[in-house]
Amino acid sequence: MTKISGIGEKELVRYIIANSKEIIPDDTAIISLNDSNLISTCDMLIQSRHFPENMSYFDMGFKAVTVNVSDLAAMGSKPLGFLLSIALPKDLELDSFKEIINGVLKACDIYSIPLIGGDTNEASEIIISGTALGLCDKPLMKNSYKKDDLIAITGDIGLAALGFNLDIEDNIYTKKALKPRARIKEGEILKKYGATSATDITDGLASELYEIKQDGFGFMIHEDLIGISDEYKKIASNLNLNYLDLILHVGEDFELLFTISRENIEKLPIDYKVIGVVNDSDVIEITLENGLIEKIENKGYEHYVSE
Amino acid sequence: MTKISGIGEKELVRYIIANSKEIIPDDTAIISLNDSNLISTCDMLIQSRHFPENMSYFDMGFKAVTVNVSDLAAMGSKPLGFLLSIALPKDLELDSFKEIINGVLKACDIYSIPLIGGDTNEASEIIISGTALGLCDKPLMKNSYKKDDLIAITGDIGLAALGFNLDIEDNIYTKKALKPRARIKEGEILKKYGATSATDITDGLASELYEIKQDGFGFMIHEDLIGISDEYKKIASNLNLNYLDLILHVGEDFELLFTISRENIEKLPIDYKVIGVVNDSDVIEITLENGLIEKIENKGYEHYVSE
Numbered sequence: 001m002t003k004i005s006g007i008g009e010k011e012l013v014r015y016i017i018a019n020s021k022e023i024i025p026d027d028t029a030i031i032s033l034n035d036s037n038l039i040s041t042c043d044m045l046i047q048s049r050h051f052p053e054n055m056s057y058f059d060m061g062f063k064a065v066t067v068n069v070s071d072l073a074a075m076g077s078k079p080l081g082f083l084l085s086i087a088l089p090k091d092l093e094l095d096s097f098k099e100i101i102n103g104v105l106k107a108c109d110i111y112s113i114p115l116i117g118g119d120t121n122e123a124s125e126i127i128i129s130g131t132a133l134g135l136c137d138k139p140l141m142k143n144s145y146k147k148d149d150l151i152a153i154t155g156d157i158g159l160a161a162l163g164f165n166l167d168i169e170d171n172i173y174t175k176k177a178l179k180p181r182a183r184i185k186e187g188e189i190l191k192k193y194g195a196t197s198a199t200d201i202t203d204g205l206a207s208e209l210y211e212i213k214q215d216g217f218g219f220m221i222h223e224d225l226i227g228i229s230d231e232y233k234k235i236a237s238n239l240n241l242n243y244l245d246l247i248l249h250v251g252e253d254f255e256l257l258f259t260i261s262r263e264n265i266e267k268l269p270i271d272y273k274v275i276g277v278v279n280d281s282d283v284i285e286i287t288l289e290n291g292l293i294e295k296i297e298n299k300g301y302e303h304y305v306s307e
Numbered sequence: 308m309t310k311i312s313g314i315g316e317k318e319l320v321r322y323i324i325a326n327s328k329e330i331i332p333d334d335t336a337i338i339s340l341n342d343s344n345l346i347s348t349c350d351m352l353i354q355s356r357h358f359p360e361n362m363s364y365f366d367m368g369f370k371a372v373t374v375n376v377s378d379l380a381a382m383g384s385k386p387l388g389f390l391l392s393i394a395l396p397k398d399l400e401l402d403s404f405k406e407i408i409n410g411v412l413k414a415c416d417i418y419s420i421p422l423i424g425g426d427t428n429e430a431s432e433i434i435i436s437g438t439a440l441g442l443c444d445k446p447l448m449k450n451s452y453k454k455d456d457l458i459a460i461t462g463d464i465g466l467a468a469l470g471f472n473l474d475i476e477d478n479i480y481t482k483k484a485l486k487p488r489a490r491i492k493e494g495e496i497l498k499k500y501g502a503t504s505a506t507d508i509t510d511g512l513a514s515e516l517y518e519i520k521q522d523g524f525g526f527m528i529h530e531d532l533i534g535i536s537d538e539y540k541k542i543a544s545n546l547n548l549n550y551l552d553l554i555l556h557v558g559e560d561f562e563l564l565f566t567i568s569r570e571n572i573e574k575l576p577i578d579y580k581v582i583g584v585v586n587d588s589d590v591i592e593i594t595l596e597n598g599l600i601e602k603i604e605n606k607g608y609e610h611y612v613s614e
Contacts, residue, residue: 004404005397009427016391016408016425020415029423031388031440034341040423042349042438044392046430081338084323085351085436090312097311101323108327116336116347118323120316123353129392129436131349133338 026142027074027199028134038080039134041071047126052164052177057096059178060126061103067202068132069111070182070254074142074200076191077134079113079184084130087123100126111184140191140198142212145259149196151219151276152265154186154256157205158243161250162232165239173235180254186270190258193268198258204251207300209284212257218281221296223289225275248286249299333449334381334506335441345387346441348378354433359471359484364403366485367433368410374509375439376418377489377561381449381507383498384441386420386491391437394430407433418491447498447505449519452566456503458526458583459572461493461563464512465550468557469539472546480542487561493577497565500575505565511558514607516591519564525588528603530596532582555593556606 004012017023024030028041045051045064055063065082072079084104088097108115113132121127163177183200190198201208209219228247236243259278260268284296311319324330331337335348352358352374358367372389379386391411395404415422420439428434470484490507497505508515516526535554543550566585567575591603 002401003397004395004399004401007401009429012395012404012427013425015405016422016427019408019412020422020425022388022421022423023425029388029390031423033442038345038387038440040388040390040438040440042390042392042424042436043426044394044428044434044436046394046428048431049429080345081329081336081347083336083347083349083438085349087351087353087434088311088319090310092311094309094311094314097319098322101326105326114329115323115327116329116338117349118320118327118330119350120319120323121351121353122316122356123434124355124431127351127394127430127434129349129351131347131390131438133345133347133440135340 027071028077030139036135036137037139039072039075039077039136039139040131041068042129042131043067043071044127044129051126054169055178057099058103060128061100062107063180064128064130065104065107065111065113066180066182066254068130069113069184070200070202072132072134073182073184073187073256074140074198075134075136076140076187076198077136078188079111080133080135081116082108082113082130082132083117084115084128085119085121087121087127089124089126090122092126111182138191140187140195142197142199143214145197145217145278147217147278147280149259149261149278150265150274151221151257151259151278152272152274153201154183154270154272156227157201157253157255158228158232158247158250160252161246162235165241177252180252182254183256186256189270190256194264195258195260198256201253201255201257202251203300204249205257206248206296206298207251208257209296210298213284216280216282218279218283218285219276220279220281221276221286223286225273227273248296251300334378335384337446343442343444344446346379346382346384346443346446347438348375349436349438350374350378351434351436358433361476362485364406365410367435368407369414370487371435371437372411372414372418372420373487373489373561375437376420376491377507377509379439379441380489380491380494380563381447381505382441382443383447383494383505384443385495386418387440387442388423389415389420389437389439390424391422391435392426392428394428394434396431396433397429418489445498447494447502449504449506450521452504452524452585454524454585454587456566456568456585457572457581458528458564458566458585459579459581460508461490461577461579463534464508464560464562465535465539465554467559468553469542472548484559487559489561490563493563496577497563501571502565502567505563508560508562508564509558510607511556512564513555513603513605514558515564516603517605520591523587523589525586525590525592526583527586527588528583528593530593532580534580555603558607
């Protein structure tokens with residue numbers, strides 16, 4: 001009999017979506033409410049799977065908010081409220097529990113999303129399930145781009161992927177791995193300034209590009225526009241890791257990947273990097289630094305974790 | 308150092324509430340939205356803790372919706388949408404996963420609450436976290452009762468508590484233990500017909516009475532009004548269990564406990580049982596069948612599980 005380990009997470013979610021008339025597969029759920037939309041999303045973090053060994057309790061709590069607020073950001077949504085459901089091992093120190101909650105509260109404060117509900121449970125490891133709610137009149141969908149739109153990102157990617165492989169604490173890579181930040185303000189600004197689509201990068205740029213791809217459309221990414229530092233390539237090489245694999249196929253960046261017309265990008269008042277363009281090639285490709293063009297494989301975090 | 312096992316779940320939740328300016332401790336969170344209110348609640352079910360050994364995968368999925376919709380019912384809220392976050396062991400059969408989802412979908416259909424979002428994860432046991440969203444213009448709060456209000460319940464209690472102790476499948480007790488139902492229609496009707504307060508009975512009647520108690524108010528419950536059958540007492544006695552302990556201190560009933568004026572109860576078009584009255588004694592008591600009056604102890608599911 002087939003075990004679920006033989007099926008990827010995306011396939012399992014597809015089963016759920018296929019059997020529910022109501023689910024529109026975008027970054028969040030959308031419910032029409034008067035002249036606006038209720039945006040809602042939930043994500044669960046499991047200690048053994050999502051929290052590196054050296055992650056503090058505070059950062060665990062903070063990240064649980066980040067991963068959910070990131071989905072609101074991808075819709076350009078205003079935050080409305082956050083609900084927390086947390087399961088804890090019974091031998092956890094009370095102070096550690098308080099640290100987790102402090103992390104949650106700090107993140108809610110930073111993202112201006114009120115913590116409106118909380119629930120605790122007991123389990124064999126720390127499990128934090130969060131639900132983020134938002135309001136948005138015209139949500140930014142994943143695949144509403146047009147041919148010739150520019151493809152851009154709100155910050156450097158691949159940093160966390162490298163950070164997961166490092167023992168030393170005090171560098172930008174480990175910091176990104178342990179303390180990712182949702183781009184909630186940027187998301188609202190993207191919507192306001194006419195971005196045509198957006199999603200957040202969690203499973204790696206390649207995975208997200210395949211998520212947003214539609215028939216008849218293709219993407220050309222340019223390696224030299226991604227801006228990978230010599231230091232990054234050197235550290236990856238020292239660890240016997242392929243730097244492009246880290247950049248494209250791991251994720252945990254929480255930057256926004258968005259598309260926008262050439263006219264509108266000029267007025268955009270946030271940090272961003274144009275990394276490519278939407279075309280009608282029907283394939284997803286990258287022009288490497290040496291000029292060669294390669295197809296980008298559809299491999300994301302799932303692939304990385306299982307190898 | 309103090310471990311969280313030394314602190315009850317209610318205390319942990321109190322820490323969260325005390326540190327968040329926004330949480331009103333009622334059955335759900337309430338956010339004012341235009342001329343209505345967004346009602347939201349989340350609850351997590353953990354296989355080793357919430358699913359009896361003999362519970363089917365279908366019933367696990369169904370219950371995950373029930374526990375959340377029950378909180379909407381307690382507010383008299385109209386259902387709006389349900390989000391599902393589920394973690395599964397990697398050696399789970401695919402068919403078992405599908406059964407869980409079928410249970411979720413069936414419950415969503417029965418409760419008229421659309422499944423609007425889904426997410427899957429991997430963990431060492433089945434963990435289902437659900438978020439239920441609702442809309443309600445005037446939510447039914449927990450403690451807005453008045454002196455002389457009648458106290459009532461929407462159905463028999465204690466059935467699941469007895470059912471957890473039985474091996475045989477085919478009886479009303481085991482059925483209630485494995486297949487509890489949320490009283491979502493009853494909740495909306497209670498609100499419409501002027502109930503003054505409501506909450507759902509999950510940790511046992513005693514626990515809920517203490518949850519809703521305010522200074523200056525007391526409750527007198529009458530054992531003979533609860534309507535405990537001879538069969539119930541006999542089965543409990545055969546198992547060496549105190550039947551009143553099961554009725555008051557275990558829970559998992561998902562019936563609504565509500566208060567209502569004597570005038571308004573006459574028009575109430577649902578099944579209910581009056582079990583007591585609100586007074587100003589400042590204590591919570593029960594008049595036993597033999598006429599003796601006892602204080603009801605504040606012991607709920609937590610107590611039951613730890614003994």
